[in-house]
Amino acid sequence: MSRNVRLACALLAALYFTGGASAHDGAHAAKSAAPTGPSSAFAFPLPEPGSYRLPPIRAAAGGDVLTEEGKSADLAELLNGRITVFSFIYTRCADICPIATMQLAELRELARRIPGVSERMQLASMSFDPDHDTAPVMAEYADNWRDAGEESPQWLFLTAPDQAALRPVLDAYGQAIAPDPEAAGRLNHILRVFLIDEAGVVRNIYSMDFLDPQLVLGDIRTLIGDRVRTD
Amino acid sequence: MARFILAARKDSPRLSGHLPVVDRRQRRASFPTLKQERNVLQMKKNSRRPLGLVLLAGAATVALSATAVLADETCISPYMPKITGHEDFVYVWTLGVEGLGDGWDKLVTVDARTGKVIDSDSVGSRNEAHHGGFTDDRRQFWAAGLDTSQMFVFDVATDPANPKLVKTIDDFVEKSGGAVGPHGAYALPGRMMIPALSNKDGTGRTALVEYSNEGDFIATHWLPTAEEAKDVPGGEFADGYGYDARVLPRKNVMLTSSFTGRENYMRPFGEVAGDAEAMKKFGNSMIIWDFHARTPKKVFNVPGVPLEVRWAWGETAAHAFTSTALTSKIWLVYEDDKGEWQAEEVADIGDPSKLPIPVDISLSADDKTLFANTFMDGMTRVFDVSDPHHPKQVYEKKIGEQVNMVSQSWDGERLYYTSSLLANWDKTGDANEQFLKAYSWNGKELASRFEVDFTKEELGRPHMMSFGAASLYAN
Numbered sequence: 001m002s003r004n005v006r007l008a009c010a011l012l013a014a015l016y017f018t019g020g021a022s023a024h025d026g027a028h029a030a031k032s033a034a035p036t037g038p039s040s041a042f043a044f045p046l047p048e049p050g051s052y053r054l055p056p057i058r059a060a061a062g063g064d065v066l067t068e069e070g071k072s073a074d075l076a077e078l079l080n081g082r083i084t085v086f087s088f089i090y091t092r093c094a095d096i097c098p099i100a101t102m103q104l105a106e107l108r109e110l111a112r113r114i115p116g117v118s119e120r121m122q123l124a125s126m127s128f129d130p131d132h133d134t135a136p137v138m139a140e141y142a143d144n145w146r147d148a149g150e151e152s153p154q155w156l157f158l159t160a161p162d163q164a165a166l167r168p169v170l171d172a173y174g175q176a177i178a179p180d181p182e183a184a185g186r187l188n189h190i191l192r193v194f195l196i197d198e199a200g201v202v203r204n205i206y207s208m209d210f211l212d213p214q215l216v217l218g219d220i221r222t223l224i225g226d227r228v229r230t231d
Numbered sequence: 232m233a234r235f236i237l238a239a240r241k242d243s244p245r246l247s248g249h250l251p252v253v254d255r256r257q258r259r260a261s262f263p264t265l266k267q268e269r270n271v272l273q274m275k276k277n278s279r280r281p282l283g284l285v286l287l288a289g290a291a292t293v294a295l296s297a298t299a300v301l302a303d304e305t306c307i308s309p310y311m312p313k314i315t316g317h318e319d320f321v322y323v324w325t326l327g328v329e330g331l332g333d334g335w336d337k338l339v340t341v342d343a344r345t346g347k348v349i350d351s352d353s354v355g356s357r358n359e360a361h362h363g364g365f366t367d368d369r370r371q372f373w374a375a376g377l378d379t380s381q382m383f384v385f386d387v388a389t390d391p392a393n394p395k396l397v398k399t400i401d402d403f404v405e406k407s408g409g410a411v412g413p414h415g416a417y418a419l420p421g422r423m424m425i426p427a428l429s430n431k432d433g434t435g436r437t438a439l440v441e442y443s444n445e446g447d448f449i450a451t452h453w454l455p456t457a458e459e460a461k462d463v464p465g466g467e468f469a470d471g472y473g474y475d476a477r478v479l480p481r482k483n484v485m486l487t488s489s490f491t492g493r494e495n496y497m498r499p500f501g502e503v504a505g506d507a508e509a510m511k512k513f514g515n516s517m518i519i520w521d522f523h524a525r526t527p528k529k530v531f532n533v534p535g536v537p538l539e540v541r542w543a544w545g546e547t548a549a550h551a552f553t554s555t556a557l558t559s560k561i562w563l564v565y566e567d568d569k570g571e572w573q574a575e576e577v578a579d580i581g582d583p584s585k586l587p588i589p590v591d592i593s594l595s596a597d598d599k600t601l602f603a604n605t606f607m608d609g610m611t612r613v614f615d616v617s618d619p620h621h622p623k624q625v626y627e628k629k630i631g632e633q634v635n636m637v638s639q640s641w642d643g644e645r646l647y648y649t650s651s652l653l654a655n656w657d658k659t660g661d662a663n664e665q666f667l668k669a670y671s672w673n674g675k676e677l678a679s680r681f682e683v684d685f686t687k688e689e690l691g692r693p694h695m696m697s698f699g700a701a702s703l704y705a706n
Contacts, residue, residue, distance in 0.1 A: 044483035045521075052524035055450040057422065057443050174421060174444050176368045176388075181705055190312070190368050192421055205421030207310050207367070209480035215523065 046214060049221035054203040060086070060196045061172030064165040065126065065158045068142055070135035075126075075169065076200060078156060083121040083220050084196040088175045088189070090129035091141045096191045100211055101125060104155075104193075105145050107213035111220070112152045120198070121220050122154040128170060128177050129187060130160040197223050306541060306593055306638065308418035309480055310367045312703060315641050318343045320391060320699035323667055324374045325691040326654055327357040332689030336360040338374060338385055338394055339690055341667060343645075343698070346681025348688055350393045354383045359497070359654060362415030362695045366423065366444045369703055371397075373416035373423055374695070377653075378497060380404050380411050382425070384446060391701045398446050404431065406448035410438040412493055415695075417476060422449060426476040428490055435492035435512055436471035439525075452525050454487065454518070465530035472514030477540040478522050479549065484572070485522040486551050486564055488537040489514020500656040513557065517564060519572045531574035533562050541594040541601075543619070550619050554592050554603055559583035561592075561603065563619050578622040580612060581605050590652060591636045595643045602637050606652050609634045611677070628677050632662040638696040639672075646670045646677065650685075651692030665692050 062076025079086065085104060089097035104123050111117050127133035133141075142157040160166035170177065173194065180186035193211055195204040204219055307313065321343050327335040336358050340350035358376025365372050370388035375381075382400035389395065403413055403425075412428035421444055427437045436456070441449040453459075454473045460466030472489030479486070490496070491513045495503050503509045517531045517540075535558025542551045550565035561578040580603050581587040587605035594601050594616070601614040601622060611634065613626040636649045648668045651657050657665075665685040670677040685693045 044481075047521060047524035047526070052526065053450070055441075057449050058445060058447055174368065176370060178704065194421075202421075205419075207420040207480075209310065210420070210483075210523070 046212075046218050049218045050225060052222065054195070054219060054222055057202040057205065060084075060194065060200045060202050061169060063169035063172070064161055065169070066135045066138075066161050068135050068139040068157045068159075072161070073158075075158070078124065078158070079196050079200050081198055082154070083198055083223050084124050085121070085193060085216060085220075086124045086126070086196055087191075087193040088128050088170070088173070089125050090127050090187055090189075091133050091137055092129065092185050093187070093189075096189070096208065100191055100193060100208065101145055103211045103213055103216075107216050108146075108149070108152050108155060110213050110217050112149055114217075114221075117217075117220060117224065118151050118153045120224060122156065124156040124158060126158040126169075127160070128166060128175065128189070130162055130166055132185070133159045135159060195219055195223075306539075307697075308364065308367065309478065309542075310418050310420055311365055311369050313641060314698060314700045314703065316700070316702075317642075318640055318645075318698035319701050320349075321638075321647055321667065321669075322372060322385075322387070322394065322697045322699055323649060323693045324360050324363050324695040324697075325685065325693050326360040326651055327353075328654075328686075328691045329357070331686065331691060334691075336374075336376065336383075337691065338372070338383075338396075339685075339693070340392060340394060340699075341683060343669070346669060346683055348683060348690070351690060352385065352394055352396055354396055354399070356381075358383075360692075360694055361653075363697065364416040364423070365418055365697060367418040367420055368444075371444065372697060373425075375413040375415055375425065377412045377414065377428060377493075380413055380427075382413055382416070382442075387699055388704045391699045391704060400442065400446050402448065403427075403440065407438060407440040407451045410440050410451060410453075412437070412496070413440070414474060414490075417478075419478070424476055424478075426473050426487065428473060428496060429493035433492055433494040435473075435490070435495075435514060437473040437492070439473065439476055439487070450525075454489070455527055455530075460527055460530055463527045463530055465532070466527075467530075468516050468532040469518065469527070469530045470514055470516045472516065474514065474536075474538055475540040475553075477542055477551070479542045479551070480522075482549055482566065483522050484528070485520040485525075486540045486542070487518045487520065488533075488540055488553055489516050490536055490538065490556075496653055496656075498655060500653075517553065517562075517574060519564065529572050531564065533574055534558055535560065537562060538590065539592050541592055543594065543598040544596055545598050548598055552592060552594060552601055552616070552619070554580060554589035556588050556590065557586070559587055559589055559605070561601070561614065561622055565619065575620065577620055578614065578624075581608065581610065590634075593637045593639045593646070595639060596641060597643070600643070602639065602646065604630070604634045604637050604648070606633055606635055606656075611637060611646075611648065626676060630668060631666060632664045633658050636694060636696055638698070640698070644672055645680070646672050647696050649693040649696055651694045654692065657692060665690075667693050667696070 062074050065075045138157040138159050146155045177187045177189040180188050193206040194202050197203050321341045323339040325337050325339050335353040337351050337353040359378035361377045363374035372385045372387050374383045380403045384398035385394040386397045387394045409431045410427040413425045414428050417424040423442050425440045439452040454471045455469045456471045457469045460469035474488040474490035476487045513536045515534045517533045518527050519529045535555035537553040537555050553562050559580045560576050563577045564574045580589045588607045590604050590606045592603045599617045601616045603612050609631045614622040615625045616622045630648045635652045638647045650666050667683040669680040
């Protein structure tokens with residue numbers, strides 16, 4: 001994560017989250033008490049990675065997508081072989097999507113520090129607004145969130161070639177969207193972020209309530225079977 | 232420190248306008264206004280600064296223009312969109328009555344303004360219709376059958392005035408590993424949590440069962456017995472019974488309550504009440520869970536069948552109410568100053584010695600008012616719960632010869648009541664009134680708005696109510 005974005009995350013956290021219980025409890029808190037991002041405001045103890053199950057929910061669907069370089073790809077192939085944190089966004093969104101993306105940037109930063117995790121996972125953010133969010137737009141959007149970060153997990157920014165290709169993907173993931181009748185270019189939607197294992201099976205689905213980078217990282221480590229604490 | 236409270240729209244229910252929960256202590260956040268969004272976009276366009284900094288400025292704009300939060304739907308999963316204006320429809324999950332109309336269980340749609348029945352979708356069978364709930368995107372309504380363990384999935388998004396049965400889930404017992412009697416359906420992200428009441432043996436040992444929104448089984452979590460919970464604080468009180476299950480995301484906790492098994496709930500209540508052994512087979516426990524791990528954290532002894540769980544909505548609130556059917560009490564479950572979860576009996580409901588049988592309760596969106604129904608005397612009682620440790624009854628009204636469910640609008644101005652408890656527990660003869668009654672509430676008293684006679688309309692026994700709005704799905 002770039003210094004500026006990191007600073008912004010910290011300040012955003014200060015804006016978003018109030019005092020009181022400002023950190024996870026116990027040992028987890030000691031590592032997240034510093035105001036490094038919104039995760040510092042999730043105020044409950046996290047279960048130990050590997051101490052709980054993440055039962056399979058369903059197969060993660062594929063579909064025709066475009067990478068930010070404009071190359072055609074099958075989403076299923078992109079999801080295969082790594083644990084993926086997969087989100088639907090659109091770049092003109094001014095509330096849920098950037099906040100969720102900020103959380104994912106924080107997750108990426110956390111994962112970078114943990115040997116054996118970074119190379120086994122990736123992030124994938126796909127636009128559901130292909131009319132506006134072309135591959136070049138996604139590339140520009142990616143630049144806002146993704147720095148080179150040595151050993152950082154891969155982060156794909158995807159879009160659909162057109163609405164016809166997008167529809168079956170949204171249907172498969174149950175991602176409902178609707179144009180906002182009061183604001184041109186805006187889309188009403190709910191936030192769903194999917195944790196997909198290396199075999200392409202959805203293992204968890206997050207709303208904003210649980211899109212805590214530390215919690216998602218715990219889930220990833222649960223999938224990996226890694227009980228090693230961050231430090 | 233500034234709090235991120237986004238401007239809320241008062242009158243327009245929207246698909247996503249009330250979902251984002253930026254702060255888990257702020258569950259009623261809504262969208263920024265268009266003006267605020269333009270601020271953000273304009274800054275991005277004119278600047279090459281990283282988006283994070285642009286967002287920071289945008290967030291500051293929003294924070295500075297923060298408004299007070301609006302009332303919310305009061306008994307709904309926190310994971311789904313909320314209707315902040317006037318509801319258009321009341322969906323009533325209704326038990327079929329043999330010889331009345333088509334005799335089948337059905338989802339009845341009532342115009343929430345006129346009281347007219349505008350749609351009725353039968354499922355073609357009688358299943359002891361009981362509770363249900365929307366998926367997190369509010370596009371489907373899942374309705375449960377206690378007798379047959381079937382779940383009926385209605386599409387309410389395509390035409391909210393005319394829901395359609397689109398799927399029947401009939402593998403609940405098999406896939407869950409023997410759980411029986413799905414009681415309701417509670418939205419989680421992309422999935423439904425279905426608390427059951429019983430098992431294949433008909434006793435009260437039961438489970439929480441998760442299904443994906445697509446209707447596929449995910450997991451079963453059995454309510455622990457005392458032996459299984461021996462390492463959990465209060466584990467000696469665990470009895471394996473189940474009823475309600477509701478989540479407070481901000482604290483990562485789920486609270487469950489306990490009822491009885493199929494051997495009791497499908498039997499005439501008079502028989503059960505006269506059977507000393509049967510009366511021992513009711514739940515006396517509540518459990519607070521680590522929600523993410525789905526593991527019990529603490530078990531409470533709550534004698535007399537704790538039923539509905541209602542979490543307070545306040546942005547710093549950490550308490551829930553329940554009522555006990557056989558002991559007629561209001562119980563408070565709360566997190567104390569030390570971060571420990573506690574359970575405390577805080578008030579009587581009516582005269583417990585007369586066994587009024589508290590059933591449904593509804594907590595207002597501002598957490599100040601609790602409506603509590605009692606089945607036997609057909610009363611609704613209103614408690615001031617501003618001090619949750621000391622509820623005070625401030626009003627009461629007889630709704631009918633029998634009453635069960637109560638649902639409250641988001642703005643707290645309208646309440647709806649239905650009459651049926653269970654097919655074999657409802658009163659008989661002239662006392663067997665079956666109705667949906669709508670009232671307005673001015674903070675002091677209820678005033679009748681309309682009534683639907685479900686017997687006269689040949690619909691059946693009305694039970695669970697949920698609200699709908701066409702503008703949730705407007706393009």
